[in-house]
Structures are given as structure tokens and as C-alpha cells.
Amino acid sequence: MSLLTIRNLSVTFATASGPFRAVDGVDMTIAPGEVVGIVGESGSGKSVAMLGLMGLLPDSATVTADVISFEGRDMLKMSNRERRKIIGKDIAMIFQEPIASLNPCFTAGYQIGEALKTHLGLDKKAARRRTIELLSQVGIPEPERRMTAYPHQLSGGMSQRVMIAMAIACEPKLLIADEPTTALDVTIQAQILDLLLDLQRERGMAMILITHDMGVIAETAERVVVQYAGQQVERQSVANLFETPRHPYTSALLAAMPERARGGRLPTIPGVVPGQGDRPTACLFNPRCPKADERCRTVVPPRQPAELGEALCHYPVGADPRPPEAIPPGFGPLSRQPLEGGARASTIAPEVPGDAR
Amino acid sequence: MTAIVTAKNLSQIYELKRGMFAKPLALKAVKETSFTVEQGETLAIVGESGCGKSTLARMLTMIEPPTEGELTIDGIRIAEASDSDLKRLRSIVQIVFQNPYGALNPRQKVGAILEEPLKINTSLSAAERRERAEKMLAEVGLRPEHYGRYPHMFSGGQRQRIAIARAIMLEPKILVLDEPVSALDVSIQAQILNLLAELQERLGLTYIFISHDLSVVRHVATRVMVMYLGRPVEIAPVEELYANPLHPYTRALLAATPAARPGRRGARQRLTGELPSPINPPTGCAFHPRCPYADERTKRERPELTQHGKTMVACFAVDEGRLPPPDAAVVETPEPRA
Ligand SMILES: Nc1ncnc2c1ncn2[C@@H]1O[C@H](COP(=O)(O)OP(=O)(O)OP(=O)(O)O)[C@@H](O)[C@H]1O
Ligand SMILES: Nc1ncnc2c1ncn2[C@@H]1O[C@H](COP(=O)(O)OP(=O)(O)O)[C@@H](O)[C@H]1O
Ligand code: SF4
Ligand SMILES: [Mg+2]
Ligand SMILES: [Mg+2]
Numbered sequence: 001m002s003l004l005t006i007r008n009l010s011v012t013f014a015t016a017s018g019p020f021r022a023v024d025g026v027d028m029t030i031a032p033g034e035v036v037g038i039v040g041e042s043g044s045g046k047s048v049a050m051l052g053l054m055g056l057l058p059d060s061a062t063v064t065a066d067v068i069s070f071e072g073r074d075m076l077k078m079s080n081r082e083r084r085k086i087i088g089k090d091i092a093m094i095f096q097e098p099i100a101s102l103n104p105c106f107t108a109g110y111q112i113g114e115a116l117k118t119h120l121g122l123d124k125k126a127a128r129r130r131t132i133e134l135l136s137q138v139g140i141p142e143p144e145r146r147m148t149a150y151p152h153q154l155s156g157g158m159s160q161r162v163m164i165a166m167a168i169a170c171e172p173k174l175l176i177a178d179e180p181t182t183a184l185d186v187t188i189q190a191q192i193l194d195l196l197l198d199l200q201r202e203r204g205m206a207m208i209l210i211t212h213d214m215g216v217i218a219e220t221a222e223r224v225v226v227q228y229a230g231q232q233v234e235r236q237s238v239a240n241l242f243e244t245p246r247h248p249y250t251s252a253l254l255a256a257m258p259e260r261a262r263g264g265r266l267p268t269i270p271g272v273v274p275g276q277g278d279r280p281t282a283c284l285f286n287p288r289c290p291k292a293d294e295r296c297r298t299v300v301p302p303r304q305p306a307e308l309g310e311a312l313c314h315y316p317v318g319a320d321p322r323p324p325e326a327i328p329p330g331f332g333p334l335s336r337q338p339l340e341g342g343a344r345a346s347t348i349a350p351e352v353p354g355d356a357r
Numbered sequence: 358m359t360a361i362v363t364a365k366n367l368s369q370i371y372e373l374k375r376g377m378f379a380k381p382l383a384l385k386a387v388k389e390t391s392f393t394v395e396q397g398e399t400l401a402i403v404g405e406s407g408c409g410k411s412t413l414a415r416m417l418t419m420i421e422p423p424t425e426g427e428l429t430i431d432g433i434r435i436a437e438a439s440d441s442d443l444k445r446l447r448s449i450v451q452i453v454f455q456n457p458y459g460a461l462n463p464r465q466k467v468g469a470i471l472e473e474p475l476k477i478n479t480s481l482s483a484a485e486r487r488e489r490a491e492k493m494l495a496e497v498g499l500r501p502e503h504y505g506r507y508p509h510m511f512s513g514g515q516r517q518r519i520a521i522a523r524a525i526m527l528e529p530k531i532l533v534l535d536e537p538v539s540a541l542d543v544s545i546q547a548q549i550l551n552l553l554a555e556l557q558e559r560l561g562l563t564y565i566f567i568s569h570d571l572s573v574v575r576h577v578a579t580r581v582m583v584m585y586l587g588r589p590v591e592i593a594p595v596e597e598l599y600a601n602p603l604h605p606y607t608r609a610l611l612a613a614t615p616a617a618r619p620g621r622r623g624a625r626q627r628l629t630g631e632l633p634s635p636i637n638p639p640t641g642c643a644f645h646p647r648c649p650y651a652d653e654r655t656k657r658e659r660p661e662l663t664q665h666g667k668t669m670v671a672c673f674a675v676d677e678g679r680l681p682p683p684d685a686a687v688v689e690t691p692e693p694r695a
Contacts, residue, residue, distance in 0.1 A: 041542035156406075157631055185405040185569065187628045190613035194627060212542060215572070215615030238619045256547035258576035259617050265554060266547035266576070272512045273542075 003174055003206050004030045004091075007067035011045070011052045011230075014060045020276040022061075023049040024230040032173065033204040035197075037221030037238065039211060041253075041273055045230040046210045047096060050176050054087055071173075089119045092172035094163050096179040101163065102151040108135075108162045109147030112169055119170045134165040138195055157188040164192070168199055175199075178210045193220055214257060218242060226250045229274050229284040235310040246309030246316040248289050283313065291315050291327070361531060361563050362394035362417065367426035369412045373636070384636050386412040388587040389426070391662075394531070399557070399564040401578035401595070403571060403610070405632050409587040410567045411455075414535045417565060418452045419443070431530065448478050451524035453517075455536035460520050461508040467494070467519055468504040474526045489526065497522040497552060514545035518552065525556065533565045538573060550577060571614045575599055583607045586643040587635055593668040602683055603670040605648050642673065650674040 011023040023045040030036050038046050052063040068075040070086055078086075095101040103111060109131050116127040128147075135143035138161040151159055160180060167175055177196060181189035197220060200207050209220055217224055217238065224241045226234040226249065234247040245251040254260060255267040271288040274280055283301045286292040295314055304311040308319055320327050367390045372381040387409040394400045402410050415421040416428065419435065428435045431449055433442050454460040461470060471490040475481050481489070491501055497518040508516055517537060524532055537553070538546040550573070556562060568574050574581060574595070581598045583591040583606065591604040602608045609628040630647045633639055641658055645651040652673075660671040674680040 041544065155631060185632070186571070186613040186615075187405065187609060188631060189615075190627055191629070213615065214543070215617045218617050218619045219615045242617070242619050253543055254617070256544050257572070257617055258547075258550065259572035261576060265551045268547040268551060269544035270548075272514065272545065 001072060002029045003032045003034075003071060004028065005067055005069045006053065006065060009049060009052060009063070009065040009068070011048050011057065012062045012064075014062070015276065017276060022230050023052060026227075026230075026232055028208075028225070030174065030206050030208065032206055033200065034223070035200060035207045035209060035221050037209045037211065037217040037224045038227055039214060039217050039224060039253075040227035041212055043273055043275070044227040046212075046227055047178050049227075050093065050178060050208065050210065054091065054093055054176070055083065056093075088115070089170045090172055091174045091176065092167040092170065093176040094160075094167050094178060094180050096182065102159060104151050107148050107150055108154065108165075112162070112166050115166055115169045130169070131165075134169055135162070138162075138165045138168075139191065140165070156183050157185075157192070160184060160188075160192055161195075164195065168205075171203060172205060174206045174208070176208045176210070179212070180209070181216065182211070182213070189216075196220075214254065215259070226253075229279070231284060231312060232310075233285065233312045240309065244309075244318060246304065246311040246318065247285075247313050248291050248315075248317060249285050250309075250311075251317050252288075285313075291320070293322075293326070359396050360393040361396045361431055362565075363429040364393070364417075365391050365427040365429075367391070367413070367416055367423045367428060369409070369416060369421065370424045382636050385587055385638070386635060387416070387423075390584075390587070390589055391426075392582055392589060392592060394563060394565060395579075396530075397557075397561055397563055398579035399566050399577055401566045401568060401574040401581045402584060403568055403574055403581060404584035405569065405610075407632055407635065408584045409635075410584060411535055413584075414452060414533045414565070414567055417531075418450050418533050419447060420452075444478070448474070448527040449529050450531045450533065451527065451529040452533040452535065453520050453524050453537050455539055461516060461523075463508055466505055466507055467499075470508070470519060471523055471526055474523065478527055493522045493526060496525075496556075498548075512545070513541055514548055517541065517545075517549050521549075521552065521556070525560065525562075528560070529562070531563045531565065533567070535567045536569070537566070539568065539570065546573070553577070571610060572617075583610070586633065586638055588643065588671070589662060589669075590644065590672070591668060591670045592662065593670075597667045601666075601668070603665060603668050603675050603680065604644075604672050605650055605674065605680070606644050608683060609647075642671075650680060 006026060006028040009023060009026040010021065013020045013022055026049050028036070040046050048057065051057050052061065053068065057063065065076065070090065075083055075086070102108070112131045112134060113127040116122045116130055122130060131147060132143045135146060140146050140158060140161050154162065180196065181192050184192065193216065196207065199205055211217060221238050224236060224238050225232050226247065228249050234241065234245065234250045236246070241250065242254065245254055252267070252269045256269060258266060269288050274284060280287050282298050283289070283292070283296045286296040289296065299314070301312050301314045304313065304316050308316045315322060367387060368385065369387040371384045371386055373384055374381050390413065402413065404410055416423045430446055433446060435446070438446065468487065468490050471493055472486040475486045475489060491504060494501060494503055499515065499518055508519065511519065534553070538549050541549060553564070557564060566574070566577055578595045580592065580594050582589050583604060585606050591598070591607045598607065602611055613628065628647055633643070633646065639646050640656060642648070642655040642660055645655040648655065655673050660673045660676065662669045662671045663676060665675055672680070
């Protein structure tokens, strides 16, 4: 049985300039012990989708879904009290900004202790013992001393560890880690990722790892969801995603990475991610997509089958049904070059939405 | 090749005041750093947060004088330069900052932002300045109608283009780029890196490129200087650094950088511990508390940069020939392209 199932989750914000759909029809199935990655550029709705799931969005947000179930229990029909029992205990989250999400007025030890008392009903002494245990487990030297430190007295890496200690305090079955290492140096990032994967392996904890870093995804996740402008445009195993990306956006994103380039210019994606004011019609990627034609601008693209990466696209890379002469170079079935596909060698591309073509 | 920048024993020491009676603490942000930058090359400076990269950038751009050491730029020794020489040097060296949001004045229109350096440093007429600004917009991939807009109306990538445009208004020879793409998404990062490469070719610019991202550095750099706690620990040509990293810290940085290829996790050596405080740095080699090759000597003595092949490295283990060859798992060999 799956641990968490989400079907058609959407989030719309009421803003001064009208409604803004930040998350648009997101699905997710995660089995116990599995690691799923969500990648996407900033503003693609990764955080909002997960905050929506956790019920942590402000009142201006409207969250809708067909199904949200945890261990077979329908979370949509639950009372708030029942939901709170799951969230914070069985599902825990590590937030993007560690410093901002720790309460500055309380010591690290106190904040972890409170979670233990509330969710596990530990008494003060047991909570203290467990807190020290947790802090040393996440690699904090001298945990007794650090317990009494306030968040501002901790470095970025240390506060991130405290956040992790707090999140795993109640042995969650699912950990949602939102950019857990983005603010950290690479050597500390490597330590934190190792720590998270150890916990996942040792305890069979499932994990949703949100990041904009393709390298982090490659090293940690088993399955990947690529998000663009609030939509999941591709869903594949990590190996297949890097080998044969199917959505033109994924393919372009991979090609734009400097480590994949061999000297010279990097292939770029012209334009920028659409915002509230310039949301395109039909396929949201069409103004930036080199494969786009009239159909992409007028007909909402279908969800392709699993062997095509569940790509949300009329013309998935390597399986474009159009006659060869209608396909831009580098995309035809014969000239499959997934790494270069989707991106074009650019000169200095003006990055104005709508001017991409 | 000729050196356009020569730094000799540059130090920047900040005094941290601790109330009226306590002696101020000395924070050595950059210590006795020597290096050269060749005309037309890209010298990348890498290292963890707080290792002194931005401090070095501020010295190179004459925003802050070094507390010790000597800096020569374009043949002129800064400490002895006349006012007119300094004025010339200030337009020769320009800087682009990390944060495309904070670096531009929100109350100035793009046109005014671009024309400001001309207004201060040249006697061009208003019409001539405008012409130069409009030409520059095109040069960095912006559009003429952007001239009259405010910075908040632009995306992060566009703001970085504006910052680059401003930096090259005075036709500098040297650009110091302090994390110019760190705040940008991959697709926008690629646009800006291409722009920088094109400008460098067309204008013959010399770049000092500060970054903590080793995959970006590999793509842009000619030579790389790795810093740890205020000092360079390794300086090497880019191919050499990635093919044969010598300093254990360089190796650790490379090992920690995630490779954008699945299934590579696990095989690497990890660094433990965090960057120590520059107020109270470790004795001897500053890296010794985190170094797998540390011994008694490294705790007492500090290694100097010494030449080993094409590489300058400050490490006793290298000097003593007891450093193992770079681990195959650590060094990235590019996969052949289809
Ligand atoms: N004006 C200042 N007064 C006191 N200390 C300073 C000052 N500027 C920098 N420092 C300290 O000097 C050290 C080096 O700082 P610097 O900003 O050069 O680091 P960096 O390598 O650019 O880091 P990052 O990667 O985070 O940008 C740090 O410990 C920093 O706190
Ligand atoms: N409280 C809010 N009100 C209105 N819009 C919001 C709010 N929070 C987030 N957004 C918008 O929703 C979109 C997705 O944001 P987010 O999920 O944070 O992106 P990311 O993928 O970078 O995590 C962005 O355009 C963001 O500006
Ligand atoms: S539907 Fe068309 S525009 Fe959208 S990604 Fe596919 S090919 Fe490109
Ligand atoms: Mg986010
Ligand atoms: Mg800096």
C-alpha cells in the first residue's frame, strides 16, 4: 500500500491582481521508504504544493484536491484534530530557511523537547534525554551544550541539523525536505544529504526531497517529478530522466547545466518562467519551447504514458509524431540527442516573455 | 602573457570592537595572499562561505584598501598611485555583485543607472550618454524600451544583465564578478554565462570570477584559486585542477559537489566538521582539523604555496610525497557525448 497518495492537488492564491494558480493538478504516490525528488526552477510551486498538503498556507490560498490519503486514510475528510495528529508526527517537514523556521526566542533544545512532549507524551526528563540523543544523531558536537543555544548562535549548517533533529524527533514515516541544503556550502550539503539518506535507510522513512539542483536529485532520489509553472511536466525514474528526458523542458534544463556542456556556449532556454500576468495558453512551456507549434498554443497537452516519462506534452522528445520536416533540428526520432534537445545555441537571447520566438 | 593584476601578501584584518575596555578582536578575513591575473584570462576564486572571497574582491576593486600587502593593477602600484592614476584605475576595474536584487538602486530608472558612471567619470553630453546607454542595453541582450523602467520590473536574470551593463559602461579592462550567477536558476544562469563569455571575447576583458559552484567554475575559468580561511591553498590551470586536484581541501570540495549523474552517491570521501572561525583559526595548517592527512607537523607549521608541476599548492602531505593519487571516484571524467 502506498504511504501517501495525492491526486489533482491545486493551490490558488487570491491576490490584488486576481486569482493566481501556483500549483496546478499535482499528483504524487509515495511508498514507505521511498525517496522522490521534486525539481523545478524557483517559483514553480514546489514549496507551495507541499505547504498546501501540510495545511500550512495562509488564508489567501485555496487548496483543492481529489484525493489526499495517508496510509489509506482520507485526509480531506478528517477533522482538523485528526489531521494534526498525522502532521508533525507521521509527516514532518524541513523548511527552506532553517533560521527563519526556528523560533528565535527559544533554545534549540527547548523546541525539540516541546515536540517530543506534545506528540509522544514524553515527560521532561525523557524528553531531555531524547533531545540529546537526537542532536548527536544529526552530528551536532557537544549536544548538551548546544541544547541551550538560541537559533542565532548556530551556524547555517548547525541550524539545519537542529531542524532535522526536530523533524525526525517523532520518527515520521514521511519526511518532506524543502531545499534542505540550498543555503549551505557543498561540504556541509554533502553531510546533510548523507544524514538524511542514512535516516531514510535505517528507519525506512520515506522522503520527498525538493530542490532546484539537478545534481542533488541525481545523487539522492529514486524517482523524480519535474515541475514547471505549477504543473508536473515529467515523472520518471532518476536514471531514465537523466538518460532520456522526454519533456522538452527537462531536456533543456539538463542541457543548460554547465557540467553537461563541453566548452563553448551553453545551450539556453530563452525567456523566463511565466508569472501571474503572462500565463500562456494551452501548454505553459510553449513560449520557450523550440518544438512548439500552433497545436501547443491552442490545445492543452495530454499526459503521455509511463514509457514517455508521463510527459505533459504533445511532442515528447524522441517520440514526436510529426513528419520529420516539421520537427526542429535535434528533435526528430532519428536524431535523438536528448542532452542537447530542447535548447538552442543562443547568441544573447533577449529574455523577454513572448519574444522568445 | 602579462600580468594585469599582481597581488603580493595582501591581508585584510578587521577589528571587532568589544566595548570600551576590552581589546578589540582581530578578524583576519584575508591573509598574506599572493597571486597574479593574466591579461584576458578568467581567474576563478572558489571556497566556502566566509573564506574571504568577497573581501578579496573589495580590495581588488579598491573599495577597501588592504591592511597589508601590495596590489599592482595595470602596471600601477595602488599604494603609491596619484589621484589621476587612481581615477583611471577605478574605471579600469569594475565589479558585479552577487545579489541582482540589492545591487541596483530601486529609485533609479535603468537609463540613469547605466549613465551614472559616465556622468561621474566622463564629460559626455546628455545625448551622448543616452546613446551609449542604449547601445549597451542591446549589447547585454536587453531592449530599448527597458531604458525607462525601474529595476523592480525585471526578473533576476535581467537585473544581472543590467548590473553587467553598468559595470562595462566605462570600458573596463577587468571585471570582478562576485557570485554573478549564484542567485539564478539554471536556465537563466546559462544565459548570463554565455553573455559573459561573449563580452569577454568581444571586449578582451579579464575576469576574476568568484564562485562556490565548481561546475560553473570548470566551465568558465582559465585558472582556479582555491581559498580556505583567508588563504589560497591551491592555484592551478583549470584542467589540471579537475584532473589532478592536489590539496586535500580541493579534493573534498570536488567530492562534495553533486554530479548531475544518477547513481554516483556513496563512493566518496566526506569532509567532517565545519569551517573554523577566522577570529580564532587553527594553528599550523588551518585545514588540519578536517584533514585526513594531518599529522604532528601540520598542527605546528603552516605550509607555504609551492610549485608542483603546473600547480601551486600549500600542503605538507604533497611536499612530503605522502598524498595518495586522486581517488578515481573523486575526479570527474566527462562522459563522451553521443
Ligand atoms: N566589514 C567587515 N567587518 C568584520 N568582518 C568582516 C567584514 N567583512 C567580512 N568580514 C568577515 O571576513 C570573513 C570573510 O568574509 P567574505 O565576505 O570575504 O567571505 P566570502 O568568501 O565572500 O563568503 P560568501 O561565500 O559567504 O560570500 C568572514 O568571516 C566575514 O564574516
Ligand atoms: N502567500 C502567497 N501569496 C501569493 N502568491 C504566493 C504565495 N506564496 C507563494 N506564492 C507564489 O506561488 C508560486 C510558487 O511558489 P513556491 O512554491 O514558493 O515556488 P518554489 O517552486 O520556488 O518553491 C510563486 O509564483 C510564488 O510567488
Ligand atoms: S506541448 Fe508543445 S510547447 Fe509544450 S512542451 Fe510539448 S512541444 Fe513544447
Ligand atoms: Mg521553495
Ligand atoms: Mg561573498
